[in-house]
Amino acid sequence: MLLKYFYDDKLAQASYLIGCQAAGEAIVIDPARNIKDYAKTAKANGVKIVGVTETHIHADFLSGTRELASRFGATLYLSDEGGMNWKYRYAPGYDHVFLKDGDTFDIGNLTFEVLHTPGHTPEHISLLVTEGRLSENKPIGIFTGDFVFVGDVGRPDLLEKLAGVHDSSEEMTLKMFRSLQRFKQLPDYLQVWPGHGAGSACGKTLGAVPSTTVGYEKLTNWALQYDTEEHFVEAMLTGQPEAPTYFSMMKRLNKDGTQLIDEIEAPNSMKASLDTVETWMKQGVVVDTRPVKKFAEKHLRGVMNIPYNKLFVNWAGWLLDYDRPIYLLASEKYVEDILNDLRSIGLDQVIATMDPNVTDQADEGDKRLMNYKELTPAAACDAIRTEQVYVLDVRYESEWNDGHIPEAKHIMLGYLPGRVQEISRDKPILVYCKTGRRSAVAASILHANGFEDVRNLIGGYDEWVKTGDHIPTS
Amino acid sequence: MTSIQVISSIISGGIVGFVLGLLGGGGSILAVPLLLYAVGIQDPHIVIGTTAFSVAVNAYTNLIPHARAGHVHWKSALYFTIPGAISAYFGSALGKMVPGKQLLFFFAILMIVMAVKMALPKKKTNQVIESRDQSNLLRIIIVAILVGLLSGFFGIGGGFLIVPGLMFAMKMPMITAIGTSLFSVGTFGLTTAVNYSISGLVNWWIVLEFVGGGILGGMLGAYIAASLSKRRKTLNYIFSGVVMTVAIYMLIINAKALHF
CATH class of the missing domain: 3.40.250.10 (Rhodanese-like domain)
Structure with a gap:
């Protein structure tokens, strides 16, 4: 058996090439749009990419499924669960197999068994892998996609926030709860290969370790510590990060198919x-x-x-x-x-x-x-006291809730272009984030929107807290 | 040619250039009726050969600023233009063979199609094509051949067909589709004009006056467009109405001539 791990640092996204050297066949799971690495790895290991699958319709990156099917003639293995609204509309243009809970398919000597695990999305599936026949051997591991991560589970609130499916968050959370009960029934030794690592906006507390086991997650994953639905719902829906605006476009493109890179x-x-x-x-x-x-x-x-x-x-x-x-x-x-x-x-x-x-x-x-000044915390403090600057905080909501400059107005950077009209035009603007990098992007957006006097806090809120003991924060 | 004709062809050119500058397209469709009824050229084939040449000059002139801004995708432009120009040659040969009145009758129908298209709300630009059987190249060649044929037959640039054609076949953003289309429009127009001029069906004096007027009108149109950009929709409706009216008039008088 061959298992290769691919990780896109920038998107915190994991994909896998798994295959059987004896048969010279492999399948790619949750591919990114740039498929060069899969092609290279398959070639180096003497396997042909005959299949491609994804655990769900992704929202955070553009899938490479269509690229692989076009380039290698790979068969698509895609979820047929989750109802009418969550069908892959481009699939009929390629060799494809639609999968339901309990279905199995083979790649060389490997058998994949489909588990419908809704929660993050309605159509989400996980794939249980067994070497050889199901009746003779025990499974080795499970590809969980955005169902179970290391230390976290996929957020169930995106559907409501992005696709505008009203009041779906709670319903999806309950589905997640039930899927997790199923996960708990899996043997403890089973390896877990998730779709994301730390930094992804598909959950809130994702770990940085690439893989885990069912047993370890049962011991340590916060989401597997609940036995009642209502407590789980509350814990699940608090503290989720802002849903990036581009996610809804990704979902649409990944469902309908988009152009190939060569085009x-x-x-x-x-x-x-x-x-x-x-x-x-x-x-x-x-x-x-x-x-x-x-x-x-x-x-x-x-x-x-x-x-x-x-x-x-x-x-x-x-x-x-x-x-x-x-x-x-x-x-x-x-x-x-x-x-x-x-x-x-x-x-x-x-x-x-x-x-x-x-x-x-x-x-x-x-x-x-144009140019803008960078202010040290001390200079910024002076400016706030004497010059009456308008203070703008562009960090995530959770960071804002953990403490901020009292005079500040909060607009998360991602929402700034749509909300510049809320900012006063009479005063110079002092913008800050955690380290001074996001606020620099914000400064450029303010400049582009006609704000003449913009200043950036060097070192951001971290530096402000470190050097400004005298400054009261709320 | 009388001096009245000289003046009226300069003014006609000015109107066409003005509309082009104001709306960014569609002006050429008015060139044919203007040359026919305002300047008073009798032979419809000379009218079409002459407009085709003017269209080419216009398009190539507009191509320059677009190329400078990087809005021309040259590879796609060539893929589209070469088969399209070959097809435009055959289209124009066909157009020469069709009797003038009939050609004008068809032209009026084309004008109505365009007028309706202009008045309709613009669709969203992101189209999804769910097919793997047609490669991009095949798709572009098919579209190019069809557009080239039509363009050659009527002596028009075909920009209003090429822009959506490029967006469909090459999935280009609108601005690059416009920039890239100008290369094709110019070349299709030139192909038609060359084919017509071989048969002596281009009036070079009118070309000169028409293009000269067009440059002046174009500058005025572009200048006004900047201050009227919010009323673009209304301008489209007005233009669409004018084209429609002229088209119906042409339809009636040419149908009479055809004894329909």
């Missing part, structure tokens, strides 16, 4: 020109991917700063529209990686790119140039 024509790489950037700003959104420090010193009026780092794709998903053209200011060497990141969540409409040194073409004093 997207690469964006044009344009010569640096300020006039061109101005044309772009009329057509869509111009994203400056430079690091925060450089952007703060000097940037063009109207561009949005999403620094290219590990969090880029998350904030791109929160802040960019799917039906607006995207233009990138990014140096040549990062363009390919940035495009891959954007495509991993289906942001395919990058029209053109340009080197960010275009900013240097504007002379000092050019009205098209």
Whole structure:
């Protein structure tokens, strides 16, 4: 048996290639859209990708299922549970098998048994793997997708928050409770291979360890400690993070199918020109991917700063529209990686790119140039007392609830573009987050929306708390 | 040519350019009735050959700023334009063979289709195509051949068909589809014009006056468009109404001539 683990750090997303070397066949479970690594691994191990499956219709990344089916002619194994609204509409274009609870299918010498485990989503399935025949051998492990994670379970409130299915959170939580009772019946030795790790917005307390066992989760996972439904419902629905806005688009694309990566024509790489950037700003959104420090010193009026780092794709998903053209200011060497990141969540409409040194073409004093000041906690404290700055906190709600600057107004960064009108235009704005990075993105959004005087708190709230013992916080 | 004709063809060009600048498309559909009834050119084939050339010049001129902004996908542009231009050649050969009055009758029908299309609300741009049998390339060639044929037959650019065609076949965003389409529109128009000019069916003086007027009108249209952008919908309705009225008039007089 062959089992390979793939992990996308930026999306905290896990996928697996599992196969049988004897038969030379393998299946990919919950593939990401970029399928190069699966192809490479299959080739290196002498197996052919004959199947592809997903545990549920994903909301947080664009699935590579269609890519694998198109490229390798792999058969789709997809859930047929969960009712009419949760069917894979692109499946009929390919060889496909729809799966119900209790169904089995083989890949080489491996047998997969389907368990319908709703809760995170209505159609969610888990796959129990056995080497050889079910009657002769015991299962080795279970692919749980977004059902059971290490130390957590998949959140059941996304359907209500994203798909607008009213009052579904409680119903889904009850389904999760029942699915978990089923999980508890599985043998303790069974290995558990989940779909996400720490940092995913599909749960709240996901662990960083790649795999676990049924027995260990029964001992330690908070969600498996409840015996009554009502206590479970309450615990499940409190403390869930904000649901990223792009999740609903992902669900739709993953259900209906989207274009293949090969079908997207690469964006044009344009010569640096300020006039061109101005044309772009009329057509869509111009994203400056430079690091925060450089952007703060000097940037063009109207561009949005999403620094290219590990969090880029998350904030791109929160802040960019799917039906607006995207233009990138990014140096040549990062363009390919940035495009891959954007495509991993289906942001395919990058029209053109340009080197960010275009900013240097504007002379000092050019009205098209802007910058913002970075304030230390002490300076910020002065500013709050003397200058009457407007303080804006852009952190997640849970962070805000754990403590914040008393004068602050709270708008989570992801909601900022839609809520700028709530912010006063009479005062300079001091924006902060935990470390000063998210607030830099916020500063750029405020600049692009016509706020002239924006300041960023260096080191963020962490630094504020550390250095400002004298400052009262609420 | 009389001096009145010179002036009226400059004004006609100005109107076409103005509409193009104002609405970003559709102006060429008015060029045919303007040359026929305002400038008073008798031969419908000369009218179509002449507009085709003007359309080409217009499109290539508009292509420049789009190319500078990176709004042209050149690979897709070539895939679309080469089969389309070949097909436009056959389309224009067919158009030359059809008697003038009949050609105008069909043209009026095309105008009505366009007027209706303009008045209808725009659909959302994200279409999902659920098929694996047609590769992208095959899809684009089929669409290109159909659009090219129509474009050559009527001597129009076909931008109103190419933009959705590119969005459908290449799944392009609207702005790149517009930029990329201008290359095809120009080339299709040029193909038709060349084919017509071989038979002496292009009036070069009118081309010159028409294009000159068009540039002036285009600048004025673009200038006004910037301040009227919120009333774009109303402008579309007005234009659609004008095209519809002219089309019905053409339909009636050409139907009479055909003894329907």
